[in-house]
Every structure is written in C-alpha cells, then in structure tokens.
Amino acid sequence: MNKNIAQIINKAIDGGVIDAQELRELFAVNYLSEESYMIQYASHKISETASNGKAEVHAQMGINVGPCPRNCQFCSFAEINKIFTESKQNPLDEIIENCLKFEADGANAIDVMITANYNFNDYLNVARAIKTALKTDIPLIANVGDFGEEAAKELKYAGFTGIYHAIRLGEGTVTAIDPKLRWRTIQAAQKAGLLVGTCLEPVGPEHSLDEMVEKTIYTRDMKAVYSGAGRRITIPASPLAAHGMLNYGQMGHILAAVRLATGYEMVGNCTHEPNHIGAMAGANLLWAEVGSNPRDVEENTVRGWTVKRCQDVLKEAGWDILEGPSVMYSNK
Ligand code: SF4
Structure with a gap:
C-alpha cells in the first residue's frame, strides 16, 4: 500500500480537506489496485456517515426533445449531433402521470428536465401543474x-x-456555454433560496486529471447538496464517440475520489447511470428516468431505470433506502 495514498485516505476519513494535489494523486490511482479499493471503502464509509446510512433515488422526467443550439457534444439534443431534428413536447397529462408514478414508487425527489432552448414560461406552467x-x-x-x-x-x-x-467537463470547449455563465446561474439559484445538486460529469477517457481535479473542487466550492461522478455515454456520430467510454470499475474509483474530496458535509454522492460497483464505491444517490434523455437517441428513453430497480441496486450494496422526501434537498 502506497504510504502517501494511505495518508490522504486517512486525512479524508478524519474529516480533513483534501487539496488539489492530493485529489490528483487519488484520481491517478489504478482502479484495480489495493489503493483504489481502500479509496472506495473510505468513500462508502464517508457517504454512510454523511447520509445516516440512507440512500436516495431521484427521478428525472424529461419533457421535450429537439435540436439545442448550445451544442454540448455529449448530448443527443445537440444540433450538431443530428439525432433530433424536430422539437416535440410530451403531453402534460402523461408528464403528470409519470411524476405521480415516481412519487408512488418511492422516489425522494423529482427533477423536471428540458433542453436549454425550451420556453421558460411554458416550463413554469408545467411545473405548477405537476x-x-x-x-x-x-x-x-x-x-x-x-x-x-x-x-x-x-x-x-x-x-x-x-x-x-453542473459546470461540465469540457464546458466552453465541447459546449457553446461559458463556464462563468454556469457559475452565475448557480449563484442566482442559491441567492433565491434554491438548493443546488451537481456532479463531475460527463466523465470520459478524454479528460485530464487536472480538469477532473478542477471541476471536482468546483462542486465542493459551490456548496452543493450532492456531488458525485457520471460517465459520458457515447452518442453515435458525436465528435466525442472516437474516445470510447470509461467502464463502471473506473467510474467507481472516480466517484470514490470525488467523495473523499467533498467530505462529510455533502450529504449526497451520486453516480449515473445506476450500477452496483458505484453503489459499493460510495454512491448513495441513483437516478430513475422517463421521457426524453440527453444520453438516449429515442424520444422516450430506453436507457432509463425504474425507481425500484435503482433501489434494488442500492440495497445490494448495503444501503437502506430513505422513505419520503429527500434529505439531500432539505438543508437538514
Ligand atoms: S446538454 Fe442541455 S444545453 Fe447542452 S445541448 Fe443538451 S439540452 Fe442543450
């Protein structure tokens, strides 16, 4: 066992704040090594303490599809990826029915997702109806x-x-959005009393250790209610497709390193898409999905998992499931 890595792990377990160089060293560890398993063990322990042993499932309802001019290369809605050429919205009664089902199935929060160019007033009307x-x-x-x-x-x-x-990996380079604008949005939300959930995403083999460190520390600095790591799913014909994808073993290591950097104060550590390795490595938040999905090339996602399937994955990794409204999004 590398002594330096052991010291960084112990520092995190003792509640110390990991600095950028230490986080870089954690990310650099091979995901199949003894050190990585120790990092993942520490991550699970910290997540367990931070959330009182309770994991959550948040549900995402995507309500529209269509070409989006922000052109994030990892997203199926990006105009340049030419997957969706027409704009369409799911019927309101279907949206509400899906949200009621999420609620009845035991989801702890519901995210309502749109493409960046969707009409904001229409969005507010849908939200009020839900x-x-x-x-x-x-x-x-x-x-x-x-x-x-x-x-x-x-x-x-x-x-x-x-x-x-999130201030995504490659923001401003593989997206047409200035990272400063993402920061301003987060600050505006917090000023209005809205809690912010975020993530290191979408992680792919193309990302440097330095960028992963920088973006992880952003998630800590923004005082989010959860962070974590989500992998980039290849969109066919996207310019990023040539890089391939990381496997869940690699993602388990990455989300564990993120957890060590975000510490006990952040209740949640998410991963996406749902998987057992991530839940073992310290993810205490998984995502169920219906409707449109930026990782899917169908109008209604075929990738999305149900609330129950997500809960089952968490249970297999030793988690109790929180019943009722999200603690992560409650300031408790
Ligand atoms: S991630 Fe959001 S902003 Fe970027 S292309 Fe997709 S819908 Fe548009």
Missing part, C-alpha cells in the same frame, strides 16, 4: 438551461426546492 398534482412534499427540482436572478425567483415561486446544475 406541483399541484403531487400528493406529498416530494421536492421538485429544476434541470434547465442558464438563468438569472429573476428567473431563479420564479422557479422558487413555482414550487421548486432546488436545481441540478
């Missing part, structure tokens, strides 16, 4: 494009508890 139909206090989370302070307040008034937002 909020009215829901039977419990399950938090509603906005997954939308960038916005300013006024829009943040409108999201809050419409009934949202928080947002999902």
Whole structure:
C-alpha cells in the first residue's frame, strides 16, 4: 500500500480537506489496485456517515426533445449531433402521470428536465401543474438551461426546492456555454433560496486529471447538496464517440475520489447511470428516468431505470433506502 495514498485516505476519513494535489494523486490511482479499493471503502464509509446510512433515488422526467443550439457534444439534443431534428413536447397529462408514478414508487425527489432552448414560461406552467398534482412534499427540482436572478425567483415561486446544475467537463470547449455563465446561474439559484445538486460529469477517457481535479473542487466550492461522478455515454456520430467510454470499475474509483474530496458535509454522492460497483464505491444517490434523455437517441428513453430497480441496486450494496422526501434537498 502506497504510504502517501494511505495518508490522504486517512486525512479524508478524519474529516480533513483534501487539496488539489492530493485529489490528483487519488484520481491517478489504478482502479484495480489495493489503493483504489481502500479509496472506495473510505468513500462508502464517508457517504454512510454523511447520509445516516440512507440512500436516495431521484427521478428525472424529461419533457421535450429537439435540436439545442448550445451544442454540448455529449448530448443527443445537440444540433450538431443530428439525432433530433424536430422539437416535440410530451403531453402534460402523461408528464403528470409519470411524476405521480415516481412519487408512488418511492422516489425522494423529482427533477423536471428540458433542453436549454425550451420556453421558460411554458416550463413554469408545467411545473405548477405537476406541483399541484403531487400528493406529498416530494421536492421538485429544476434541470434547465442558464438563468438569472429573476428567473431563479420564479422557479422558487413555482414550487421548486432546488436545481441540478453542473459546470461540465469540457464546458466552453465541447459546449457553446461559458463556464462563468454556469457559475452565475448557480449563484442566482442559491441567492433565491434554491438548493443546488451537481456532479463531475460527463466523465470520459478524454479528460485530464487536472480538469477532473478542477471541476471536482468546483462542486465542493459551490456548496452543493450532492456531488458525485457520471460517465459520458457515447452518442453515435458525436465528435466525442472516437474516445470510447470509461467502464463502471473506473467510474467507481472516480466517484470514490470525488467523495473523499467533498467530505462529510455533502450529504449526497451520486453516480449515473445506476450500477452496483458505484453503489459499493460510495454512491448513495441513483437516478430513475422517463421521457426524453440527453444520453438516449429515442424520444422516450430506453436507457432509463425504474425507481425500484435503482433501489434494488442500492440495497445490494448495503444501503437502506430513505422513505419520503429527500434529505439531500432539505438543508437538514
Ligand atoms: S446538454 Fe442541455 S444545453 Fe447542452 S445541448 Fe443538451 S439540452 Fe442543450
């Protein structure tokens, strides 16, 4: 066992703050080594303490498809990827029915996702209709494009508890979005009282250790309610397809290193797509999905998992499942 890695792991277990160089050393460890398994063990322990042994399943409802001019190369909606050439929205009654099913199945939060160019007022109307139909206090989370302070307040008034937002790997290089704009959106949301969930994503073999370190530390600095790591899924014909994809073993190591860097104060550590290795490596948040999906090339996702399947994966990795509204999105 490498002594330096052992020291960094112990520092994280003892509640110390991992610095950039230490995080770089963690990411650089081979995912099939003894050191990696120790990192994953420590990650599971920290996640367990941070969330009281309870894991959550958040559900994502994608409500539209269509070409998006922000052109994130990893996304099936990017205009340049030429997967969706027409804009379409799922019918409102179907959206509400899916959200009610998520709620009844035991999801702990519902994310409502749109492409970045979807009409914001239409989005608020859909959100209000969902909020009215829901039977419990399950938090509603906005997954939308960038916005300013006024829009943040409108999201809050419409009934949202928080947002999902990330400064993605390759932001501003493989996307047409300035990373500073992503930061401003996060700040506007927090100023309006919205909680922010985030992630190191979408991770692929093309990313340097330095960029992974930088973006992970962003997730810590933004005081998010959860971080974690999600892998980039190859969209056929996308410019990123040539890089291939990471495997779940590699992702387990990465999400564990992220957990050691984000520490006990951050309740959640997510991974996507759902998998047993990630849940063993310290992920205490998985995602169920229906509707449109930026990793899928069909209008209604074929990749999406049900709430129950996600819960079963978490249980197999030793997690109890939280019942009721998300603790991550509750400031508790
Ligand atoms: S990730 Fe969002 S902003 Fe980027 S192309 Fe897809 S829908 Fe548009």
